[in-house]
Amino acid sequence: MSIFSGKINAFAYRIGKSPYLCTLQHDNIAIYNINMYTVIKRLEISAAHQLSLSYPSKCSNLHGHNWIITIHCRSKELNEDGMVTDFSLIKQLVKEELDHKNLNDILPFNPTAENIACWICERVPNCFKVEVQESEGNTAIYEKD
Numbered sequence: 001m002s003i004f005s006g007k008i009n010a011f012a013y014r015i016g017k018s019p020y021l022c023t024l025q026h027d028n029i030a031i032y033n034i035n036m037y038t039v040i041k042r043l044e045i046s047a048a049h050q051l052s053l054s055y056p057s058k059c060s061n062l063h064g065h066n067w068i069i070t071i072h073c074r075s076k077e078l079n080e081d082g083m084v085t086d087f088s089l090i091k092q093l094v095k096e097e098l099d100h101k102n103l104n105d106i107l108p109f110n111p112t113a114e115n116i117a118c119w120i121c122e123r124v125p126n127c128f129k130v131e132v133q134e135s136e137g138n139t140a141i142y143e144k145d
């Protein structure tokens with residue numbers, strides 16, 4: 001039987017100037033303390049792009065990738081639904097916008113993996129890190145400071 005199978009009470013409290021802490025209790029015994037929630041959403045997207053580069057490259061030709069995009073969101077507090085950012089909202093804001101599209105037609109910048117990662121991070125609530133894998137071995141990461 002899981003330790004979490006009994007009744008679990010979650011509550012938040014403040015101690016001095018410290019951030020909110022959430023304690024999960026099982027039979028009135030505190031078993032876990034955290035002060036940050038993180039959600040990670042992984043999406044697979046098929047899309048085309050062509051890059052505008054300062055040097056000759058085959059990447060300047062229109063071509064496609066099966067992008068794997070990993071979106072990290074975090075918050076010290078949960079919203080009224082008990083979430084950091086709804087997984088379905090992330091999907092709506094990213095996959096439904098980019099999947100099976102020519103990225104040059106919908107993004108107002110040179111659609112490198114780096115620029116796409118930054119665009120996603122600014123678009124998704126509570127997002128702090130985005131990984132954009134263009135192909136096996138080629139990944140760009142954008143992270144907020």
Ligand SMILES: [Zn+2]
Binds near residue numbers: 064
């Ligand atoms: Zn490419």
